[in-house]
Amino acid sequence: MSGRSAVSVVICAHSAQRREQLKAALNSLGGQSIQPREIIAVIDHNVELLAMVAEQFPTVRAAASTRRPGLSGARNVGIEQARGEIVAFMDDDALAPTDWLERMIGHYDDPRVLAVGGAVAAAWPDGRPSWFPAEFDWVVGCSYKGQPEEVATVRNLLGCNMSFRRAVFERAGGFSEQLGRGGNDAAGCEESELCIRATRHFPGARIVYDPGLVVSHQISPERVTRAYFRTRCKAEGRSKALMVGSTGTSSGLSSERSYVLRTLPAGFARGIGNAFRGADWSGIARASAIAVGLAYVSASYLGGRLAGNGRRAPRHVVSTFAPLRVADVDLARPRDRVDPVDGKTGRQFGGAFCLVRDGGRPIGVVEVPLFGRKVEARQLRKALAATPASALPRRIEDDEAQFARVVVATRDRPEALARCLDSLLQQDYGPFEVVVVDNAPSSSETADMIAGRYGATGRIRYRREDTPGLGHAHNAGIADAIAPFIAFTDDDVIVDPQWLRVMASNFTASPEVGCVTGLILPVELETRAQYWTERQGGFGKGFDRRVFDLAENRPSDPLFPFAAGSFGSGANMAFRTSVLQAQGGFDSALGAGTLARGGDDLAAFVSVIRAGHQLVYDPGALVWHHHRRSEEGIERQAYGYGVGLGAYLSKTLVDDPAALLQFLRAAPWAIAHLLNPGSSKNARLPEDYPAALQWRERLGIAAGFPAYIRSRSALRRRLRETREGSEYMEADGGALGKP
Numbered sequence: 001m002s003g004r005s006a007v008s009v010v011i012c013a014h015s016a017q018r019r020e021q022l023k024a025a026l027n028s029l030g031g032q033s034i035q036p037r038e039i040i041a042v043i044d045h046n047v048e049l050l051a052m053v054a055e056q057f058p059t060v061r062a063a064a065s066t067r068r069p070g071l072s073g074a075r076n077v078g079i080e081q082a083r084g085e086i087v088a089f090m091d092d093d094a095l096a097p098t099d100w101l102e103r104m105i106g107h108y109d110d111p112r113v114l115a116v117g118g119a120v121a122a123a124w125p126d127g128r129p130s131w132f133p134a135e136f137d138w139v140v141g142c143s144y145k146g147q148p149e150e151v152a153t154v155r156n157l158l159g160c161n162m163s164f165r166r167a168v169f170e171r172a173g174g175f176s177e178q179l180g181r182g183g184n185d186a187a188g189c190e191e192s193e194l195c196i197r198a199t200r201h202f203p204g205a206r207i208v209y210d211p212g213l214v215v216s217h218q219i220s221p222e223r224v225t226r227a228y229f230r231t232r233c234k235a236e237g238r239s240k241a242l243m244v245g246s247t248g249t250s251s252g253l254s255s256e257r258s259y260v261l262r263t264l265p266a267g268f269a270r271g272i273g274n275a276f277r278g279a280d281w282s283g284i285a286r287a288s289a290i291a292v293g294l295a296y297v298s299a300s301y302l303g304g305r306l307a308g309n310g311r312r313a314p315r316h317v318v319s320t321f322a323p324l325r326v327a328d329v330d331l332a333r334p335r336d337r338v339d340p341v342d343g344k345t346g347r348q349f350g351g352a353f354c355l356v357r358d359g360g361r362p363i364g365v366v367e368v369p370l371f372g373r374k375v376e377a378r379q380l381r382k383a384l385a386a387t388p389a390s391a392l393p394r395r396i397e398d399d400e401a402q403f404a405r406v407v408v409a410t411r412d413r414p415e416a417l418a419r420c421l422d423s424l425l426q427q428d429y430g431p432f433e434v435v436v437v438d439n440a441p442s443s444s445e446t447a448d449m450i451a452g453r454y455g456a457t458g459r460i461r462y463r464r465e466d467t468p469g470l471g472h473a474h475n476a477g478i479a480d481a482i483a484p485f486i487a488f489t490d491d492d493v494i495v496d497p498q499w500l501r502v503m504a505s506n507f508t509a510s511p512e513v514g515c516v517t518g519l520i521l522p523v524e525l526e527t528r529a530q531y532w533t534e535r536q537g538g539f540g541k542g543f544d545r546r547v548f549d550l551a552e553n554r555p556s557d558p559l560f561p562f563a564a565g566s567f568g569s570g571a572n573m574a575f576r577t578s579v580l581q582a583q584g585g586f587d588s589a590l591g592a593g594t595l596a597r598g599g600d601d602l603a604a605f606v607s608v609i610r611a612g613h614q615l616v617y618d619p620g621a622l623v624w625h626h627h628r629r630s631e632e633g634i635e636r637q638a639y640g641y642g643v644g645l646g647a648y649l650s651k652t653l654v655d656d657p658a659a660l661l662q663f664l665r666a667a668p669w670a671i672a673h674l675l676n677p678g679s680s681k682n683a684r685l686p687e688d689y690p691a692a693l694q695w696r697e698r699l700g701i702a703a704g705f706p707a708y709i710r711s712r713s714a715l716r717r718r719l720r721e722t723r724e725g726s727e728y729m730e731a732d733g734g735a736l737g738k739p
Helices: 016-030 047-056 073-082 100-109 133-138 166-174 190-202 226-249 254-276 283-306 377-383 414-424 445-457 471-478 499-509 530-537 578-581 600-610 634-655 659-675 693-734
Strands: 005-013 038-043 062-065 086-089 113-123 160-163 207-219 324-330 351-358 362-370 403-412 434-441 460-467 484-488 492-496 513-522 546-548 572-574 614-626
Touching: 005 016, 005 100, 016 086, 038 047, 038 073, 038 283, 038 659, 047 062, 047 377, 047 513, 047 530, 073 086, 073 190, 073 484, 086 166, 100 113, 100 133, 100 207, 100 377, 100 693, 113 190, 133 254, 133 471, 160 166, 160 207, 166 190, 190 207, 207 572, 226 283, 254 283, 254 434, 324 377, 351 513, 403 414, 403 492, 403 499, 414 434, 414 445, 414 484, 414 492, 434 445, 434 471, 445 460, 471 484, 471 578, 471 600, 484 499, 484 578, 484 600, 499 513, 499 572, 499 614, 513 530, 513 600, 530 634, 546 578, 572 578, 572 614, 600 614, 600 634, 634 659, 634 693
Parallel strands: 005 038, 005 086, 038 062, 113 207, 324 351, 403 434, 403 484, 434 460, 513 614
Antiparallel strands: 086 160, 113 160, 351 362, 484 572, 492 614, 513 572, 546 614
């Protein structure tokens, strides 16, 4: 033996008929290469079985379940008794190999790991029945075809072979006693419900499935009958309906969708194919069992929903959200660490969203759960996937720095603007000015704040633009510019001290560079709405510096260059002044504050590339964005994102009708990008992200096309009225001036 681990192992039993299997299971745990801290046998309302364990296994703690009869209640008693940092579970009819605990514990070296489980190999009483499909081995509590074949992150684990950090139960609670087996009831899903609930309490956590972490499961003869198969399938459907009622449909059935749409059809086709090729006529029986099993599960699930078991969970259940602490950690400072408790407010965080730097250079973001302990920089290095360092432009020195202008558009947000301006004045870059464009303000509050707070600095210039629209505001900000490059950010961001220097380095590195964008990270992720925004918006474009153009740096993406969101965002962009002026600035019919609601930044990015210049994305140019805290209005925000995207695409077609052919060629990929759950756009969404928000954005895209036409017409009408008014004033003034 190589010492005692920090693992408590819990085995639950209730039936005297499995007395011998229970003895074998306990003996297999006693022979581990690393001994558990303790073995707890919870006996579910069976006095004789409890006495047997206490008498024959003095090193095992025998505990009587005092909760509601059933597996979930018995497991919860085991959790209450356990003292280890990790609580592992194995069934009373399973056998663990000698390295079971040793292999399991190794995965917990990763600070992101919340739970670890493995495969369950079926030990059939007389060999596998020829009619029994491997896709349905979950019926007998074993691993089934369709599960990962190598170590992977999964939604939930198999109850016969699983473990959790103790913090899961302290924060999220135990197993739901409304789910799971009870006596002869073949129900389940209690493990799935707990795993879903736990990941909501610990954002960034991983549930790891290791197919090499195997236990052997003894299958009793009564479980290999077709009658039991049907009974178990019906119970599973009923359990799924109950679980959906606890977690919400999106989370409750996310894994099942892939299983039903991919695994089962493939298994059905394989069974039929084996039969017709003459290799195995029992393939027809297996294919039939797949069809029958799916039918029973589906019918039972639908029945449960109609009975009220599948209704969406109450608001307080669905909205459970553990705030994430946003942290900035540098591997070059080994003493950096993330505390799960805010020292000022005492607020506890369920996880951390960590920007990881190496000597000041951002190299990655790691989401880690906080299990009540501080996470150190060295642990984040383990959690961060190693990627090759991308080529960086040479850092320019102070004597090489060119004069720059920073434009910040704002409207009626003086407090947020002040935070942004304060961070701009902390830049480590030398010569620059800031132009604040006050866009259609409702009062003089912003102008008064700038005059009073920043007037003495001589660095902040105020400019008022009464025509609403971000495109108008940005064009007002670049008027009379003499700086070689102009950077843009929003009033609700905080800029990193190196932001301008990194931007300037890219323009200095090559005269071909016409635009530079950078990394956008959240200031805080303390509400669900903020987390949704971060995962949906995709503001961060990765940590590799990338160059885009129409020549050797053209990516293979069929949507290039029209999927302009991959280039960056308007809250963090800079342009070579001559390039921006050559394309006429920004389209004033686009942007927030117009009927188009957005898209001015995307249109500018594509114009730069199509004009033959390079666009560079450099994650070293970093800003921190304040996401919306409240869920109120988030549907309107999602719709607005979509309208802006549709409006920008409409502008592309209006300005260049020949682009229609490119659009048509790219349409299949665009549709897949929007609708396929596995696309880069949708795969990053959290499980509880409302489908309604996705459809609001898609509806917005469709609405964006007419919105741009209306916005462009309104702009032309306004310009015509302004021009006619100006001509009238000139004529009137001339007449009045005649002697």
